[in-house]
Amino acid sequence: MVDATAPGCDSMDVYHCDTWVSRMDQHTVEVVEAANRTLAPLAVRSVPTVGGAQLVHLAVTTPRSQQFGPLARNHERQLRAALGGKPIDAPVVHAHVGLPGGWAALQNARPGARVFVTEHATYLDRVLAEPEARALYDELLHRVDGFFAVGDPIRNVLAAEFPHHADKIQQIPNPISFDTRRAAPVTALQRWLFLGGLIPRKGVAWLIEAFAQCHAKDPQLKLTMVGEGELRAQLTERVAELGLSDSVEFLGAVPPAQALTLMREHDLLVHPSRYETFGMTVVEAVAAGMPVLVTRCGGPEETLAGIEEDAGELIDVEENAESISEGYWRLRERFERGLDLRHAQEVLAGRYGYEAVAEAHYRLWFPASAQGRSEGTECAGALD
Structure with missing residues (x-):
């Protein structure tokens, strides 16, 4: 602020x-x-x-x-x-x-x-x-x-x-700053990004399972996990069990400027939180020109009201991986027909x-x- x-x-x-x-x-x-x-x-x-x-x-x-x-x-x-x-x-x-x-x-x-x-x-x-x-x-x-x-x-x-x-x-x-745009628009939803605490409330355990399901269909997918928390060791171990250590990277906590750079280097923000008061990361992602796959967990459905399909895909909070993976494939199908991120950015800039x-x-x-x-x-x- x-x-x-x-x-x-x-x-x-x-x-x-x-x-x-x-x-x-x-x-x-x-x-x-x-x-x-x-x-x-x-x-x-x-x-x-x-x-x-x-x-x-x-x-x-x-x-x-x-x-x-x-x-x-x-x-x-x-x-x-x-x-x-x-x-x-x-x-x-x-x-x-x-x-x-x-x-x-x-x-x-x-x-x-x-x-x-x-x-x-x-x-x-x-x-x-x-x-x-x-x-x-x-x-x-x-x-x-x-x-x-x-x-x-x-x-x-x-x-x-x-x-x-x-x-x-x-x-x-x-x-939210809307001043810096990515060098080139997203052309494929292959590089996933998560930004937040590695804690139960963020839904990160289900995210790993959902990524594994999607990776089985498209081995080109990559996932970058940014943040620290009590679940990091457990998640790292689970990634190894799934044979995904070459496809999932844990960066730990990074400075805000680096987080914004990562948004402009990835294709999709995946944010399966159980509860958020605002959803600042979601708005920052759209501002960076990145589609979002997020849960209706309080803040995101409010911040994206009226532009949900322009910005990406909203999914319900469910205690399973399928809700995330199925949401990804729905978004990927729609993405090929075209989203309207520019319109979403204009609306969000007027709000935030x-x-x-x-x-x-x-x-x-x-x-x-x-x-x-x-x-x-x-x-x-x-x-x-």
Whole structure:
């Protein structure tokens, strides 16, 4: 979001509060936090980042298995320590993820600052299941000036949990860049790409089985798996059992720029997730000129509404490999007759492009300016 919105602000400071987890007893926690109060202000350094903004990295030392309520208060304290006890010096403060980022930003904003929060956490149900975290979230919704969900799945959960705040929860999606196009259009759906965590929720075990089924019919198929997670060893072993080690490559985690390059080097994004709040990877793939084979798991059917067949193929969430492999062959048959990726890109750019999403934020951040370009448009973000 910084790359999209920073150019329209006079200045923007980004605080990235990175949770550093360690086994610590209560005495160690107290000693570490005391040291942080002294040392953190001396260690704070800003560096240039995207869009002309300034970025500050903050390490938030965290006891292992800390619940979300205490974690939010921990981020609040350690951000305050890094700021030397002073509030964030900006008239607009925007945080990502209600807990811990939103709470830390709210508690450290200067008096009179306008505070906004964007929620996109896929683990929101676990946050709200904890009584202390739920109480903090309720207070957060009450006190902030604006609250945004990236899509209907998140907004619906929050509106159901906090009906007294439902009118306050607006929807603004994540911004996606449509500037860089692939060198040549996709001509065959042979190079599959998966981007995401190698965890059960992403449906990766079924993806491997589905790829094996399709590879048996077309041995030219290749699959690149990008990401890390608890299932990597199991998936690697299964690929070897299937005799597909020469056709399936595990790259591990890669930087965002490399991920976007990979999208422009592959033919098809396969995204069989069980649940997504938005489906940013799906939109990025279409922006890169790549067809998609994705599940109706919350976010994707919303982001691709009206252009499903132009962009690729949507399949139901099923606990089997056949739903994925059959979806692939349907898409491959239609692909030979032609999709309309250009139309899909135009529609998605109007919904999720940098300009559209930035203007939506400016109108709310700086209501005194019709164009969101008034004097004094400084902004700070506490990003989790």
